[in-house]
Amino acid sequence: MEIRLQKVIADAGVASRRKAEELIRQGRVTVNGRVSTEMGLKVDPARDHVKVDGRHLKPAAPKAYVMLNKPGGVLTTLEGPGVEGRFTVQQFLRGVRQRVFPVGRLDYDAEGLLLLTNDGQLAQRLLHPRYHVSKTYLVKVKGVLDDAQIRTLESGVRLRDGLTGPAQVRKVRKTEENSWIELTISEGRTHQVKRMLEVVGHPVLKLKRLRFGPLKLGWLPPGEYRFLTDAEIHRLRAVAVGSGNHPLPAPPPSRGRVRVGRRLAS
Numbered sequence: 001m002e003i004r005l006q007k008v009i010a011d012a013g014v015a016s017r018r019k020a021e022e023l024i025r026q027g028r029v030t031v032n033g034r035v036s037t038e039m040g041l042k043v044d045p046a047r048d049h050v051k052v053d054g055r056h057l058k059p060a061a062p063k064a065y066v067m068l069n070k071p072g073g074v075l076t077t078l079e080g081p082g083v084e085g086r087f088t089v090q091q092f093l094r095g096v097r098q099r100v101f102p103v104g105r106l107d108y109d110a111e112g113l114l115l116l117t118n119d120g121q122l123a124q125r126l127l128h129p130r131y132h133v134s135k136t137y138l139v140k141v142k143g144v145l146d147d148a149q150i151r152t153l154e155s156g157v158r159l160r161d162g163l164t165g166p167a168q169v170r171k172v173r174k175t176e177e178n179s180w181i182e183l184t185i186s187e188g189r190t191h192q193v194k195r196m197l198e199v200v201g202h203p204v205l206k207l208k209r210l211r212f213g214p215l216k217l218g219w220l221p222p223g224e225y226r227f228l229t230d231a232e233i234h235r236l237r238a239v240a241v242g243s244g245n246h247p248l249p250a251p252p253p254s255r256g257r258v259r260v261g262r263r264l265a266s
Contacts, residue, residue: 011120069224070113142203183196
């Protein structure tokens with residue numbers, strides 16, 4: 001079966017699909033001995049010989065689905081040791097043999113549920129606005145939101161890049177000067193939660209993602225990960241099917257594999 005070249009590279013665990021496209025543009029990929037810079041090229045992994053930087057691709061890695069409780073002060077990237085020595089999420093994934101990639105991002109100072117996978121097709125569906133995959137955050141804000149400000153968030157906030165979709169807001173608790181809310185959105189704009197609350201006059205002091213679609217962070221401690229269960233994978237894939245016109249192929253069963261990784265030593 002013929003597959004786009006960048007997908008073949010991503011499925012082999014060499015790099016994300018976006019990074020694979022960069023490798024192709026840079027002339028670092030050969031197909032049957034010839035350099036290929038054609039982005040739409042399709043190849044048959046069983047028949048064609050694909051090399052990256054002179055090395056044959058390994059067979060496609062088994063699909064992996066990992067939930068990490070990202071701590072604050074960690075970069076959502078797999079590249080290098082981070083800027084100025086800061087930690088990256090890669091340093092919390094010891095024991096994950098497959099090369100997985102973050103599905104979306106969490107800000108450097110944000111914490112909570114981060115999904116990582118090497119299932120590129122599923123990741124693209126989960127991030128596509130068409131499927132309205134919800135994300136719920138526990139947010140500490142400066143001051144206390146009044147009813148009018150909550151209605152503004154719920155009906156949509158005008159940002160520089162346009163009007164946001166409707167949000168769901170629930171008051172959790174308040175302290176002497178600040179308060180906590182739960183905010184649920186189904187978009188993924190850069191710094192969206194922070195920008196929305198800035199508009200209504202309540203800057204974010206702390207941000208933690210509790211849910212991503214059907215996935216819940218639950219008991220998972222900060223800095224540790226686990227593999228998703230079969231039931232979680234099926235629920236996640238169900239929200240990404242959308243209209244059902246292009247169903248996703250089913251992954252192999254995980255046999256209930258759930259594993260917690262080690263917390264990074266400080």
